Each structure stands twice: as structure tokens, then as C-alpha cells.
Amino acid sequence: METGTSMIVMKFGGTSVGSAERLTSVLEIVKATKEKDGAPIVVLSAMSGVTDMLINAANAAKERDLDAALDILDKIHEKHKDCIYTLFQQASVVDELVEQLENHLNKLDIILRGVSYLGELTKRSLDAISCFGELLSSLIFAALLEKEGVESSWVDARTFLVTDNVFGKASPLWETTTAKAQGTILPELADERVVVTQGFIGSTASGITTTLGRGGSDYSAAILGVACEADEIQIWTDVDGMMTADPRIVPEAQVLQTVSFKAASELAYFGAKVLHPLTIKPAVEKNIPVRILNTLRPESKGTVIEEASDEQPLYAIASKKNISALFFNSLNMLMSHGFLAKVFSVFDKYRTPIDLIATSEVSVSVTIDNKDNIESILESLHELCDVRVQHDVAIVTVVGTHFRAQSGIAGQVFAALKDINIVMISGGASDITLSFVVANQDADKAVKQLHNALFATASAK
Template sequence: MLVMKFGGASVKHADAVRNVADIISHHQDKAQLVVISAMDKTTNHLELLAHLARDGKETEALEQFERVKRFHRKQISDLFPADQVEAVEARVTPFFTFIERIVNGILLLEEFPPRTYDRIVSCGELLSTTIVSSYLSFKGLDCEWIDAREVVKTDATWKQAGVIWTLTEENVKKQVKPKMKGGRVLVTQGFIGSTTEGHTTTLGREGSDYTGSIFAHCLEADSLTVWKDVPGILNGDPRIRQDTVKLDKLSYEEAVEMTFYGASVIHPKTIKPIFNRQIPLHVKCFLDVELEGSTIGSETNSEAITSYIVKKDQVFYQIKPKDFSFMEERLMQEIFDYIYKSGVKVNLVQNSAISLMICVDNRKSNNHEFVSLLLDKFEVQVQEDLKLYTMINFSVKNLKEAADAVMVQQHGNKLFVVK
């Protein structure tokens, strides 16, 4: 039993969809559940569409809507013979009708609340999976489309919904497992779920990896494979460093640390569900399926390789009591209460006798609320537009990275530098 996830780049045009179909066909001897993201940058295009409508730019919004429709209809016309196109278009038309209705509502009310965000952006995955599953069936595979919203149940935290695991596992057991058999391909959407009342939710941007992990966990799958346009997990971002190498094996712990501190190859929430079942996660390249890729599991062979992770758009706060008190436990608890209340995302903490220093993500509204809470009792110094550099398995030569830093920490084999 296999779970595979394909991102937007792997289905960005007709040739890419054909390649995905070839990959799936190579595993026809096993039952497969395939999670697919929105095609190319459709989620971004739907966000833009909604923002244009919210701002009252009706003409631009309608033009953007037509672009989204044309893009998907082109994929259909490129994938299917003429006598099949009309039938496939009929399957996607309800989603376009739904998008249009949402856009008209946004134009009328001139607002775009988080709940509406989840409703409109979810259509990207619904469109892509409808097209891909139709193509797999056209190519002769035993394929069935599954609506992830009927299976993955969540709370009502719009844009960042939390999974209700008991209900989701029960739904997988009743609705999905009975359909899993050798040669059968089940196609479902990444990124989306629904509340117990049936309202559409999303799991956070780039959350399709997480969806794959949810299904792998609930199905007790043999493995989860995430198909990317890179040869595997690299020890750094090749857009930043020229000397990157592939990490053949990583432990679950190493993978969690890398994703938490900013490595983007895997969504941070992906690891825990598969770790709990000890399911290996393979990261493979859809551009060259013969490459070995990388495996996240119980083993590692990366101890001697330094991994470099950069997290951009960081904010550094130095917090001091106004009365020059020591930074004792009572004051630190108060600050951390403010962190919790404001929803600040903390990446690094360091304290001295009279100050507490933290490095956080630049969530403007949350950070503003945090500082407002502090100002009665504390002086706050702020530095913005910083980067958090994390080096795992660092060596002495990496210490030069700490030059001119505003914050440096070392924990075991990890070096953290904020500058």
C-alpha cells in the first residue's frame, strides 16, 4: 500500500500530467492513494482573484477568473482527444460556477474573511484532481476520485485548520481502506479538509505534504513518497549555496529540525504522523525517476555533512524590565504569556541577567499586539529584516558565519545565527 504526493509543479501542464500518469502506472501492482496539489500556481491565482474582488476591482477580477478557466481548459484540451474534452469539461464546470458565486459575493460585500479564503482556494485542488483522475481513467487505470473534505475532518481554524484525528481515522477506515486494492488508484486533494458541519477548511499553505502524511498514517501505508523537482533533500538551498549535496538518509528528528528552522522541501507538519507509525518518507524527483532520492526514517548517514538552512524575514526583540529588575522566572513567564496570547511565532530564545532576546517570524499583526502588551512594564528594542541561519552538524569553520550577528546560540551539533 503506497501513498504518493505530487505538488503543483509536477502537474503544471499536460506533459507533466502525462509524466505523473507514467509514474503511477509503474506501481500498478500495489494499491495507491495519490495526493495532488493545485496545478502550477493556481492557489496564488485564486488568492489574487479574491483580493481583486475584495478591493472592488470588478473588471480585473473577471479577467483573472477567465485566466484561471482558460488555463485549466487548455490542460484538458491538451490531454484529451476532441471527443473526450466536453465530458471532462462538464466535470470541472461546477467548480468554476462555485468560484464565480464566491467572487460575486466578495464583490458585493467588499470583504474577504478567512472562511471565504478556504472556500475559494480549495477549488485549485478540486480542479486539478478532477482533471488528473479523468486522465488516469482515460489511460486505462482503475481510478477513483475521492473528496478529501469528506475524509479529513478538522476544527474551524480557517487557513490553518487542525486535524481531528479520531474522526479522520474513522473516515479513512470506513471510506478509503475498503477501496484500496492492487491495481486501484485513489486520487484525492492535498491541503483541504472540512469541519464536522461540512464547511471547507485548509491546512496551511503548502499543506499537501501534510495531507499525504495524514493518509499514510491512517492507512498504515508501507511508505509515503513526495515527488519534487529536486533530486532529493539537499543540505542547503541551491539558490543560495553553490556547493549543496544530497542527503541520502535523514532521521525523523533531523527532518523535523530542518523543517522547523526553514527548510522548505517538506512541510513542517508532515513528519509527526509518519513518525508515529514509523513509515518511511521518500523524496524523489519526478524529472528523473531513476534517481535514488532521499529517505526520512529511523536511520541517518548525514552526521558528517553540514546542513545550511536560512529563514528569512525575521524580527529580533531585546526585552528589558523598565525598573532594571533581573530577568527572573516570574518576568519570563509573563513575557511567554504575551507570546501565547498574541500568536507570535518564536524561533529562538536567549536570556541574560536583565534582558530576554527572541527571534520571531515577521507576522506583523501578531507582533504588533505582542509589543503592545509588553510596553507597560518593559523596554523593547526591535530589529527587522533579519535572517536566521541554522547550521546542523556545524564545524569550527562555520563560526565565521557568526560575525556581526545580533544573536548566536549553540546547542549540541547545531549553530544558530541571527543577522
């Protein structure tokens, strides 16, 4: 790269690449960035709706409804083919892209037939199926850049993003990924070629396709940003940035211009869907700013997440629905040590993160949102204590700064929620969150009332 340029990682989500028109908008944004900062790394999600279609096809195949699975495959084919015919006029380019599309979908056809024959869908197989959306969207976009005279290189993320073998929620092997990413990507950037790659997907050391979990394209961008020592990671989406609340719940919510890494991590974890929670951690470790921007309004400044952000007394309110709350009671806890370690070891065994925790002398309450192994977890916990489960609850979290040093915040919060039944309360060891568990149906009401009470007279900075 030329002296004075910046290395930018640009991730575009499913809605940003969801149609030929949207891809054309992304093209203009990437061209402007290349002109200003040098060739960027572009990380693409699947076109909106395609990952869900792939999962639906996989599930249909598992049920041995191969016709339904192949019908979905045909719809995916038509969606991408229509996009190709809209964007490209040169027959040779169209023919080449359609051939690539059909080669990929032929591979997908074979996998779906195998799943249908066995009547079994493993996480490994689901990863092998789920990866195709990103592969197809990125192939089309790389060709669009070339059509517009922007030199680019399409790079399969599976050649550099090396992960463990936890299919469905893989984690990067950092040393290997860093070496491979730098060896593959930096030479392309040095030649001023835009690198186009995929979010969400990687591979094991032996080359088996893995995924980073739903929303993992943000994480892919952060991994690449750290591995290639980027100056900035940009997450392009369909909103102006992080907001004081979800605007679908609170229409008067305001954009936050700056947010600290710590506050952004909490907001992402507790339901601010604009950003995948794992995006923040790698960026924090290398102090790389993360900027959230709007593909539909590229002139908007968005939200910058960085360590040097001015701390605010209150940032935002987030919510996460469809959680399960678990309540444990045992007299064995009284004046004993080691009991909590035994409880937590059960969650560790089944790789199930705990969102919130509250304890007393003889009881513990926790929340989880990964219910994949909940029956096994409950069976193990019943050997230690009495367990009660409440499904269909939501976490509502207020994120701010130094709550314990601010008098009156707790009073305002509880007053705002006076007509809502609170199942559980957690203060958060970080001193920047206050979280409450309420019934799913009360979550939006709680967010609205909290926002009205806490932000009615304040403007987001």
C-alpha cells in the same frame, strides 16, 4: 490490497502537476508504482501558480475590483481547459471535464462576487476560495488515469480530513480523520483502485472548507499516511531530495541520501523548502519513512527520512528570510520567576510560534515569522517590558548531530561568519542546530560561506 503489496502515499507538488506534460509524467510514475506495490494514494497540489492566482483574485474582490478578480478567474479557466484539451481527445470525456471545471468555477464566481459586495475577505472566505486549485488538478488527473486504463477513484479530501476551525492554518482532528479516511479510502485500495485526492484542504466537522496553510499538501500526505497506516510517504517535487544547502544559493550542494527524522524536522522548519515542516511529526510518531523524490528524474533514489538513519556530524545549512526579531528588556526579570511565562503567554494567546530564543538575566530575544498579529503582540508586551523590533532579518541554521560533543564546530562556524554582522545566536536545545540571525541581505552570503567552510572537503552521505 493483495498480499505482499505496500501501501504508498504519493504527494505531487505544484510544479509536478503544472502542465499537461508534467501530468503525463506523473501518470507514468503512478502506473509504475501500482504495478510494483499495488494501488497508491495520490495527493495532488494545485497546478503551479494557481493558488497564487486564487489569492490574488480574492484580494482584488476584497478591494471591490471585481473585474480584476474575474479576469483572474478567466485565466484559471483557460489554464485548466487548455490542459484538458491537450490530454484528452474523446469528445464525451472533454465535455464532461469542461462541465465539471465550469461548475467549480461558477461556485468560485459566486464567492468572489460575495467578497466584492461586502468588501471583506475573512480567513474562512479565503479558504473557500483557495481550495479550488487542488480540486481541479485532481479531477483532471483522475480522468487521465481512467483514460489510460488505470482504475481510480477521485475522493474529495473534505469528506475525510476533518479539522478544527482555525481557518488558514487548520489542524486535523485525528480520531475523526482516521476513522473517515480508513472507511473511505481503504475499500478503494482493496479493490486495486488508485485513490486520487487533494492536498492542502479539509473541512470542519460541520463541513466548512478549511486549509492547512501554504505548503500544506505535504502535511495532507503525512496525515493520510498515518491515518491509513502507510508503509511509506513519498513527496514528489522538482529536486532530487534534501540537500546540503539550497542549490539556488550553493550550486555545488549535494543530495543527502538519508536523514534522521530529527534533522529533517529542523531543516524543514528552518527553511529547507523541499518539505513542509509539519510533514515530519506525524510520520515520526508512527515511524513511517518519508522519501523525497524528483518527478523529472524518477530514477533518482532521492532522500529517505527515517529514524534509523545513520547520524552524520553535519547534515546541511538552511535559511529562512523575512523574519522579525523581538528584543525584550526588563529589570523585573532579575532574580524573579514567572516573567518568561508571562511573555510566552502573549505569543500563545495570538497563536504565534517562536522560532528561536536567547535569554540573559535581564533580556530575552525571540524570532517569529508569522506577523499577522504582531501589533497586538507588541502592545501586550509593552505592558511587561521594553520591546525593540527588527524586521527583515533571516535565520541561518547549521544542522548536524551532537554539536556539544564536537570540538571545533563552533570555531569553524564563527570563522566562516567573521565578516557578517550577527544579530542573535541560538544553540538549540536539541543539540543538533546552531542558528544565527542576520540581515536579509546577508543570508545568502552566510549560507555560501558556511557551506564552503563546513562541506568543502566532505561529501554528503
